[in-house]
Amino acid sequence: MSGSVHAAGVHKQYPGPRGVQALAGIDADIPQGRFVSILGPSGCGKSTFLRCVAGLETITDGTLEVHGKPVRGAPDGIGIVFQRDALLDWRSIRSNILLPVEFAHKPVARYAEKVDHLLALTKLTDFANSYPRELSGGMRQRAAICRALVDDPELLLMDEPFGALDALTRDQMNVELQRIWMETRNTVMFVTHGIAEAVFLGDVVMVFSPRPGRIVETITIDLPRPRPLAIRETPEFGKYVAHIRGLFQDMGLIDEKKA
Numbered sequence: 001m002s003g004s005v006h007a008a009g010v011h012k013q014y015p016g017p018r019g020v021q022a023l024a025g026i027d028a029d030i031p032q033g034r035f036v037s038i039l040g041p042s043g044c045g046k047s048t049f050l051r052c053v054a055g056l057e058t059i060t061d062g063t064l065e066v067h068g069k070p071v072r073g074a075p076d077g078i079g080i081v082f083q084r085d086a087l088l089d090w091r092s093i094r095s096n097i098l099l100p101v102e103f104a105h106k107p108v109a110r111y112a113e114k115v116d117h118l119l120a121l122t123k124l125t126d127f128a129n130s131y132p133r134e135l136s137g138g139m140r141q142r143a144a145i146c147r148a149l150v151d152d153p154e155l156l157l158m159d160e161p162f163g164a165l166d167a168l169t170r171d172q173m174n175v176e177l178q179r180i181w182m183e184t185r186n187t188v189m190f191v192t193h194g195i196a197e198a199v200f201l202g203d204v205v206m207v208f209s210p211r212p213g214r215i216v217e218t219i220t221i222d223l224p225r226p227r228p229l230a231i232r233e234t235p236e237f238g239k240y241v242a243h244i245r246g247l248f249q250d251m252g253l254i255d256e257k258k259a
């Protein structure tokens, strides 16, 4: 089976007089079903890479394929979750979750069971008919994840989906996302600033350099699943975190003397 995402020498230069070079030669091969965490300093091009994969930006050089086809416009079979949940305030949670089905002109009635299943999976069953303003930040983000999953995307793109949440809710969301992913087993590209979050969730962690972004190292996280939160206190977990922190130190991004 062809991989889910294949990138070779991907460059991205934004147009305009101050056109920023965001990506400078990204090579990556992401097999189907892999959970990939993407970690890097602010402004290094992580979102740009995700947006290129989603067909929301065009690359300026190189090859980028999703499910064996070059990306031209939004590829089929992808779901996206952004940092802000982007739910529509005037639609109920159920109706928000069904949006991608409506957009694809598919019969909404056929997805009723799927929506019920996702609501149960994310513990939102009692809020199906509520409106986004009636939900907490974590609940809204869970609803956004349901929406991204409703049409069984082979590839789920998540751009700092938990960045706006408090630490406790974020921990809880990490556990829930892992549980959902272990059931769905779609390919996930998960952008984060958090080293621990990247290691906790990822089969692999791709570490980006400062802008223009390139991949400094791809680290395989060989920890058994399901991973409990307490795994973060184990020496094995600590070794991965220390290694990645070392990469950031080598890039001059963490200065212990100033800490």
Ligand SMILES: Nc1ncnc2c1ncn2[C@@H]1O[C@H](COP(=O)(O)OP(=O)(O)OP(=O)(O)O)[C@@H](O)[C@H]1O
Residues within 6 Å of the ligand: 014, 015, 020, 021, 022, 040, 041, 042, 043, 044, 045, 046, 047, 048, 049, 211
């Ligand atoms: N639409 C755009 N037009 C011009 N430049 C852009 C555009 N979007 C992003 N950039 C620039 O590209 C670079 C990479 O931005 P990007 O948002 O991909 O970084 P990031 O790693 O996701 O950052 P953060 O972690 O802070 O969200 C930045 O210098 C940014 O200013």
